[in-house]
Amino acid sequence: MLDRRLFLANASLGLAGMVAGCKDPAVPLSIGAAAPALPLPDFYAEIEYRTFRYFRDTVNPLNGLVPERWPSPSAGSIAAVGCALTIWPIAVARGWIKRDLARDLTLATLRFFDSAPQGDDAEGMSGNRGFFYRMLDMKTGTRRGKAEISSVDHALLNMGMLFAAGWWTGDTPEEQEIRRLGVDIADRAEWLWMQNGGTAIARAWRPESGFGKEGVEGYGNGMAAVLLSLGSGRHPAEDGAWEAWCAPYVRYWRGEGETRHLAYGPLTGHQHSHMWIDFRGIRDTVMRGAGFDYHENSRRATYANRAYCISNPMKWDGYSADLWGIAESEGPGAFSLPFKGEKRTFYGYGPRGPLDQPGERDDGTIAATAALGSLPFASEIVIPAARALTAVPGLYREYGLLGGYNRSFRYTDQKVTTGNVSADNGWMARDYLALGQASVIIQAGNYRDEFVWKVMRKSPVLRRGLQRAGFTGGWLK
Structure with a gap:
């Protein structure tokens, strides 16, 4: 409690x-x-x-799940969990929560996802092939309703896990376990499977219908998913995922001169990946x-x-x-x-x-x-x-x-x-x-103070993904 x-x-x-x-x-x-x-x-x-x-x-301290919304009844959002794993250390640094409580919440979260059931079945599972369903029951931790596996939401969960692995650097058994689980769980995602035989990362999969038609391509909120797929230490995506992401850019450019930019209507699409990735000074082929x-x-x-x-x-x-x-x-x-x-x-x-x-x-x-x-x-x-x-x-x-x-x-x-x-x-x-x-x-x-960015700049998974995507310069040198 x-x-x-x-x-x-x-x-x-x-x-x-x-x-x-x-x-x-x-x-x-x-x-x-x-x-x-x-x-x-x-x-x-x-x-x-x-x-x-x-x-x-609102967090369930037994499994780390956080509801998508409140006070309306809501399932747990895995993207919100990734955020919570990032927020607990911020709260420690700001004096809002004691370090041991933040550690216990982090460890409870990672232990839950470490042992959560995975499989092809439509019911009773938390995920499949290393990915987790976008919405999980707050108590049981299994799939809620007809929720899909969302590669974009899963990436935000993994970003939080990788941040936890980078921030908890103590020598205690608990912090060593956080580091081990944070990387290990993120590396279980079978990104090659999520490519579904193509180059673009699939946006969604359901046991009832398989992969959706939409891929993670074109500018928006999916940058983290593509970069993690390329940086995975165990099941990386094949080459071409970032090129598939960038291919539709021609339709996204707006403005001229100092206002020219890759546009995406919802402002959150310009923010979510940036919460963990410091894009200052690093550029891929398009931005060069x-x-x-x-x-x-x-x-x-x-x-x-x-x-x-x-x-x-x-x-x-x-x-x-x-x-x-x-x-x-x-x-x-x-x-x-x-x-x-x-x-x-x-x-x-x-x-x-x-x-x-x-x-x-x-x-x-x-x-x-x-x-x-x-x-x-x-x-x-x-x-x-x-x-x-x-x-x-x-x-x-x-x-x-x-x-x-x-x-x-x-x-x-x-x-x-x-x-x-x-x-x-x-x-x-x-x-x-x-x-x-x-x-x-x-x-x-x-x-x-670059609280999240300075930790994530050291993540081998993120660095590999950025380098495979063709990013150079800045802190990647």
Whole structure:
């Protein structure tokens, strides 16, 4: 059981008034050179701590599983587990949790996955061929419903395991076991099987239907999966996986000059792999030709996401220079309703992104944590956004920022199951989303002192994957 007395007491944070305005012509849309890193204001530490409590209070300490969302009933997300394995050491360093408790949580997690049942059966299994189902029952740890094996989610789990193996460097038997299991479990994934006879990594597999048609290719949230597949010490993918990933890039380029970047609508696609991989100064063949790295690409994408919200072509309420961040998020639900003289479509949980970008979908919903996940890329615009988002009435609560809000959805006569609707402030999500929560904490750790990046730069698995993908320069020298 977790001893709540081990944690710091929660401090209150006064909420300022709403930031108004949808389009500010005085705000420049140009990017320019990266701004010097700014010191984080005091209020940001409170955001981090509140957000950490999501993981502290929802984890099953017996197996390390973390729910995909809360307070709605939810299965455990393996991607969230990978994040939790990364967050426990951050919490130790910040004084939020004692080292021995973080160690015990980490070891319980790795021991569970070490012995979790694997096989072709559709029921009673936690995974197959070294991979784990995306969603697992919080108590039994076996497949939940018809959940698929997702190579992308599995990669985030493995990233957390490899980080744990690199951070827990003590000589005690417990820390030695963490190091052994962290690498060993990650190396069990049969990435050649996941290539399914081709070059691209398959995105999903189910026992009922086999591999899905979609591969992990084209810019987005799958970079970590391809790089881990190439770096595996036991079952690596064949050559060509990274080339297959890059092949569709021609359809992803947007902008000119200083705004040119590989676009992907949901902002989270520019963040998830970057939580563990320091792309600063290292480039593959494509980015050597482009003249900048993937870290700079995410900076430009962050600015593009904000610029879209400032221009606000669909005239939604609530978008502004400080209230922005369109990504995968919770939403009001499936509705087709009148808005400012037009029929508009709203959505529930799912990906969102600026129009004219891959993955485009804009229904007026802001993903509350999305901007904060870009802190290492563009702190000069993220810190003001964090201040504004925490000032939105009802959005910033016990565990930080809720999973989304929509100022335009003021339809109090509609039956909404995903949150609450106010005639004044619109729709507000009921749930917190684990991956959004994690991006706030992990990216703040990277921004403060490269907390995760400096450990992962030493990972043999990651280094092999980057080198096989053709990355050179920077810390890879």
